[in-house]
Amino acid sequence: MSATRRKFLKLAGLAALGWSICPSALRAATESAFGNEDAGEALHAKRWAMAIDTKALSKKIMKKCTEVCHSIHNVPEFESDEEIKWIWSESFEHLFPEQMHSRLMEIPEKKTLSLCNHCDNPPCVRVCPTKATYQREDGIVMMDFHRCIGCRYCMAACPYGSRSFNFSDPRKHLEDPTPDFPTRTKGVVEKCEFCAERLAEGKEPACVEVSEGAILFGDLEDPHSDVSKALEDRYSIRRKPELGTEPCVYYLI
Amino acid sequence: MYDGGKIIVGLAVFVVLFTFPFWFNIGSAAYEEPELQEAKEGKECVLPTQEMRAEHMQLLDDWRDDVVREEDHYYHSSDGKVYWKSLTMTCMKCHTDKEKFCDKCHNSVDVSPYCWDCHVIPEGGE
Numbered sequence: 001m002s003a004t005r006r007k008f009l010k011l012a013g014l015a016a017l018g019w020s021i022c023p024s025a026l027r028a029a030t031e032s033a034f035g036n037e038d039a040g041e042a043l044h045a046k047r048w049a050m051a052i053d054t055k056a057l058s059k060k061i062m063k064k065c066t067e068v069c070h071s072i073h074n075v076p077e078f079e080s081d082e083e084i085k086w087i088w089s090e091s092f093e094h095l096f097p098e099q100m101h102s103r104l105m106e107i108p109e110k111k112t113l114s115l116c117n118h119c120d121n122p123p124c125v126r127v128c129p130t131k132a133t134y135q136r137e138d139g140i141v142m143m144d145f146h147r148c149i150g151c152r153y154c155m156a157a158c159p160y161g162s163r164s165f166n167f168s169d170p171r172k173h174l175e176d177p178t179p180d181f182p183t184r185t186k187g188v189v190e191k192c193e194f195c196a197e198r199l200a201e202g203k204e205p206a207c208v209e210v211s212e213g214a215i216l217f218g219d220l221e222d223p224h225s226d227v228s229k230a231l232e233d234r235y236s237i238r239r240k241p242e243l244g245t246e247p248c249v250y251y252l253i
Numbered sequence: 254m255y256d257g258g259k260i261i262v263g264l265a266v267f268v269v270l271f272t273f274p275f276w277f278n279i280g281s282a283a284y285e286e287p288e289l290q291e292a293k294e295g296k297e298c299v300l301p302t303q304e305m306r307a308e309h310m311q312l313l314d315d316w317r318d319d320v321v322r323e324e325d326h327y328y329h330s331s332d333g334k335v336y337w338k339s340l341t342m343t344c345m346k347c348h349t350d351k352e353k354f355c356d357k358c359h360n361s362v363d364v365s366p367y368c369w370d371c372h373v374i375p376e377g378g379e
Contacts, residue, residue, distance in 0.1 A: 033328075034346070136324070179345075179375035180342070183371045184371060
């Protein structure tokens with residue numbers, strides 16, 4: 001009798017092990033999907049965040065970040081004030097107006113990168129009447145371009161100017177759009193999405209990849225992530241923290 | 254019957270107008286299914302051909318919501334194959350030419366989906 005009970009327990013243990021391994025084994029077996037064989041396992045986080053090392057950023061790196069982002073996301077180039085931007089270089093004076101004083105000398109004119117802050121408490125999401133802009137569980141503030149009706153409430157709500165509106169057909173201002181990402185149409189708002197489409201393929205955001213280490217990206221809830229470590233070691237500031245939007249883009253000073 | 258003549262004339266006019274689509278099309282050729290470009294790479298689609306013909310719009314709509322809002326990029330077909338949910342990357346890998354595939358039926362049944370207002374037609378069509 002005791003032998004059969006032992007056998008039963010052994011089998012039960014093996015079965016439990018099997019159940020716990022099976023889903024991940026299945027997932028591993030289905031990694032290669034027709035249509036996008038290069039896609040690796042998606043990157044997940046409890047709370048995505050970015051830390052921009054303002055000391056390490058050079059003009060060249062900033063230019064590279066903007067160029068690569070705008071080219072892979074089909075962001076059109078305008079000469080006029082219809083300008084559309086996802087990530088761009090901006091002066092400290094404009095990014096942190098409340099921090100400026102007359103003895104700062106060169107800092108106000110110095111430039112660093114600006115993009116959507118993917119706030120914890122995003123005002124743009126609250127005002128969107130169609131839920132075209134919404135927040136994912138991992139904190140990314142996403143745009144569903146299909147649903148955007150172009151009311152521009154989100155642009156009025158965003159205190160960071162991170163959103164751009166397509167006043168005219170963007171296709172006319174794109175020389176060679178990539179088929180890997182849609183363009184937008186006239187009357188749609190757009191902004192940075194923390195490269196959600198790349199995270200799904202297991203890649204880091206494009207600006208992080210080309211930043212030569214000047215932009216860190218990772219899970220804010222994970223104490224061992226690059227972002228968490230950098231925030232622990234260095235002094236950092238965020239844009240307009242007094243508004244209570246809780247930005248998740250940090251600037252290392 | 255009061256005003257019988259008027260009523261009968263009225264009825265006749267009504268019947269003629271009501272059946273207009275039928276007699277207007279008498280003699281014209283029956284609807285012919287357009288000939289579509291053969292699939293390039295894969296042998297089978299994500300669903301059987303008949304189902305795709307009837308329901309591809311619903312499928313694409315579901316894929317869109319899955320990908321954009323649910324972060325679900327993998328489609329498991331009934332024969333166990335895995336597909337990346339993407340119109341431009343997956344569908345167009347086999348049906349390479351929009352003009353010889355999508356447009357054929359859409360033109361002949363006179364519908365104009367607005368997929369391509371934003372999604373970029375991949376190169377590969379000749």
